[in-house]
Amino acid sequence: MSEKNYVVQMIGITKSFPGVVANKNIDFDLKKGEIHGLLGENGAGKTTLMNILYGFYRPDEGEIYIEGKRVKMRSPKDALKLGIGMVYQHFTLVPEFKVVENVMLGMDIVGQKIGLKATASLIEEQAKQLGFTVNPWSKVADLSLGEQQRVEILKVLLRGAKVIILDEPTSVLAPVEVAGLFNVLKQLVSQGKSIVFITHKLNEAMELCDRITVLRAGRKIGTLDKSEITSTLEIVRMMFGVEAEPALAAEVPRTFGKEVLKVENLVVQSDRGVDAVKGVSFSIREGEILGLAGIDGNGQKELAEALSGIRSIKSGKIYFKGEDVTRLGAGDLHVRGISYITDDRISEGLIQDFTLAENITLKDFRKNDMKRSLFLDWKKASKIAKEVIKEYELAAAKPNSLVQTLSGGTQQKLLVAREIGGEASLIIANQPTHGVDAKTTAYIRKKLVEKASKGAAVLLISNDLDEIFSCANTIAVIYEGKILGILDRQSATREDIAYLMIGVKRD
């Protein structure tokens, strides 16, 4: 095992968190100059394993060798000194700081005690070498996500990394930017760097990686050389244990009931006080899924918040089952049967410091069947939580697990379970499958369609055309706060929708 061409060898890594075993006896190695794909669905243990390699977590068991030498890392500082760098999925940049300040932080740890100006010229030089430009003096908050990612990569390189770990790097990028990133990574490899590429997107791994290691439920399933891979189905089976279900959700009912939601000329302001939703009108009937397609940031968030009662409305009307609910708040709307799946599960949807059972009952504590005289009925809450865990297959979770210990996909399922579990007659789902793996995505979509077929009205906000086409009966497109068109799914084509999403109306 101690061959010279391995830069990293991890042997028998085990790591548990309270209530969850995230890694169980995993072996992983990285050859010099390769791109090694680390695949698995959400919660498979990919990020945890790499956090161990980056010194951020300490393994409970296992050994790590860097260039053949046994190392014990106590913090990322040790990893940096050994030439290991990591680009996190949620960037580790301070948005309020300038690019150069973000890069300079930690440079002294690898012996580069230089000032801002010297750092700035290093940034420009390194960026030029990789074929792009970055202004070291701009504020990170003013950069696009793609630009921020480039800053992250520069940061890692300038700290002297020879091994670069990238955690789901394409999740924040537009398709054009993905190609750019891949070029940069290929260039880095040709310069002798070695890369670990964490992803749950099979196509990307196949395109980019030399070898692929698949994790499932905290265990290593296997490592394959790209030349050995005959069909992608093989990897899908390794990732999910079975053949993945087809991504499509379900037969969609064609007959709709009464009108549930009616919106007239709604105008809503953003946090900055400008109109984000500029006079939209639409309606949704029982059993209907209205897919609201659009590129992020075109007023979807503000619309969803206005409809669920957590953002005030500047003008216009909202009717729910014929009643004017324009001025009602979230509590009143929830009682009437409107539920809301926010696109931000971490800070809006779930309370990270609460347990699973507490989060499940969060919106229903007023209900009589949750009470035992003056107190909440925790036995009942725990029972409901167990049912949800079983029904939604929440990996490795218990009713008393803290939500913060659950993986992203598990948290999302929990949020969906809470919002569509009750008797909601209108579900506002904003990006309900954002950042979750294919299997969970299919599951959540199936649940939404099921709910609609039982008579609920659903507003499905998404920037993912697959999602819109696999679930919606009717498709509306929002662009710069206005609805550019409402089309029937049967007659609309992807091309129609895609053009509307970028603001082009065709005749």
Added chain:
Amino acid sequence: MFITFIFASMLRVATPILLAALGECYVQNAGILNLGIEGIMLFSAFTGFLAAVATNSSLIGLLAGLGTGLLLGFLLAVLYVTLKSDQIVVGIAFSLSAIGFTSLYFRLLYGTTLPKLPVKEWVINIPELAAIPIIGRMFFNQPFLVYVSIALVPFFYYVLYKTRFGLKIRTLGENPMVADTAGVNVFLYRYIVMLIGGLLAGLGGAYLSLYQVSLFQDNLIQGRGYVAIAIVMFARWNPLKILGGALLYGVAEAFAGAIQALGYLRTVPAEIILMLPYIITILGLVVLARRARFPPAFARPYRREMR
């Protein structure tokens, strides 16, 4: 006469607030809210007083206050950083217990006879220049610590915004995980700022008992530590603006002092006039801190093993 009085005393009464606020500025920039600052000042005023009486030296008194501040800053850092206690609860409990502890021991030691303080050492006085009307005494007849505290302002500003050390401190308040993944030892640096904060609060407390009011009594600090916290917030964590805030407070306190000392406004109850500095502070908070952007990691202990 009135104006001269205000000018002469405003710097002197602003000094303990300025010292404490400069320390707290680093503490808060690193993401810690130290409500124990009031207690540190009180303890240090007490130990400074004891040491000065025992050694007959006001300088040794100051050093004792400084040492007390360091020690208590360390103690609170253990609670805030290592044990990850709730900073608000611990800070308030500490400051309240400081009142009880110092009042009790002061009585046990001295009963009702007030000890005599030594002559103030190292007071800079240039009589010729101090004779300049109105502003002479303001600039040329003050304890050395007044000059030191003002000199610290640009220094603290420079270190915070222009050095690697300052960058690390500010990153801790923005997002400690960013610092951690950049190899910065979050715990070490949070200890360092707590030591700086403790040292300066201690110096401010000892200065108050030895150089400003020249006595010790129950609850001598009277909320000046909390005023310092408020000033840090409405100065938006910037040392230069903190100087402005401290001077504003200094003017208010000097004004209240001048009215009393010179016997103006006898019909207004003294309590109303003594409230002035605090009212100014509240107004400052309401007007200036309303839209302040707090450090995102403010008052939150850092744990690495969270997802």
